[in-house]
Amino acid sequence: MQQYIAGDFSCHLPQTSEGAVCQMFSSMDQLATILQARGETQQKEKEFLKSTISDISHQLKTPLAALTMYQEIIAGEPENPDTVKEFSAKMGVSLKRIKQLIEAMLKITRLDAGGIVFDIQKNPVYEVVSHGINELKVRAKRENKKIILEGDRDQTVPCDLEWTGEAIGNIVKNALDHTDSGGIVHIMWAQSPAMVRIQIKDNGSGILPEDIHHIFKRFYRSKKSLDTQGVGLGLPLAKAIVEGQKGVISVKSELGEGTAFTISFLTDS
Numbered sequence: 001m002q003q004y005i006a007g008d009f010s011c012h013l014p015q016t017s018e019g020a021v022c023q024m025f026s027s028m029d030q031l032a033t034i035l036q037a038r039g040e041t042q043q044k045e046k047e048f049l050k051s052t053i054s055d056i057s058h059q060l061k062t063p064l065a066a067l068t069m070y071q072e073i074i075a076g077e078p079e080n081p082d083t084v085k086e087f088s089a090k091m092g093v094s095l096k097r098i099k100q101l102i103e104a105m106l107k108i109t110r111l112d113a114g115g116i117v118f119d120i121q122k123n124p125v126y127e128v129v130s131h132g133i134n135e136l137k138v139r140a141k142r143e144n145k146k147i148i149l150e151g152d153r154d155q156t157v158p159c160d161l162e163w164t165g166e167a168i169g170n171i172v173k174n175a176l177d178h179t180d181s182g183g184i185v186h187i188m189w190a191q192s193p194a195m196v197r198i199q200i201k202d203n204g205s206g207i208l209p210e211d212i213h214h215i216f217k218r219f220y221r222s223k224k225s226l227d228t229q230g231v232g233l234g235l236p237l238a239k240a241i242v243e244g245q246k247g248v249i250s251v252k253s254e255l256g257e258g259t260a261f262t263i264s265f266l267t268d269s
Contacts, residue, residue, distance in 0.1 A: 104233035111240040118160040131165035151189035167241040170234035179204035201260040207253035
């Protein structure tokens with residue numbers, strides 16, 4: 001009882017007797033359990049918020065420091081047009097990186113906090129995939145790479161078109177980041193009796209064995225990554241989007257051969 005008075009609701013009151021006192025103890029015990037759970041939830045929310053703020057501030061340091069340096073260089077040589085042009089362009093890159101970082105972090109934070117209501121409908125897989133890769137097709141052509149789609153155009157998948165398209169786009173972008181000129185990103189989909197699977201497979205460099213268990217972690221970047229401009233949130237965001245819709249995402253990779261991501265959604269039938 002003294003523990004209860006002190007605010008420790010993790011212990012339980014004795015309930016070996018019968019009658020009104022026992023019922024009172026039982027009710028108090030239930031209330032204490034609720035209070036304890038609420039306290040734990042609030043503590044987790046505080047820790048989550050603290051972690052998120054720490055992540056954002058840490059990741060903003062590098063591009064903000066670069067912006068400051070570029071501004072100082074331009075200020076030191078305002079009459080030199082070549083210098084102004086060069087470092088103005090670099091400032092633009094840093095600003096774009098900051099924008100991408102903040103937008104991605106806001107999305108992941110909203111997903112983690114349950115602040116996204118998905119519009120789950122039966123959408124043609126072809127439309128979902130096309131929505132996700134629309135802008136990436138231009139990049140692929142510029143880099144002499146191919147994005148190949150394969151699957152029944154009438155096949156549908158229960159998902160949020162916008163968000164799932166973004167998840168697929170992030171995975172395809174990652175594939176393009178890790179394939180050389182002439183590389184191929186193959187997107188295939190098919191339905192089994194219980195689910196629809198969408199696979200994004202590339203013939204790129206593959207993922208190191210020591211990296212594959214970390215690729216869905218925020219800001220994780222392999223030491224051998226070819227992507228120097230990304231913010232390290234594309235794959236974690238894709239995972240959060242898929243799992244937020246009760247889907248599953250998995251990955252297999254072979255070094256020097258390529259990587260395959262598979263997204264699976266249960267069907268209604």
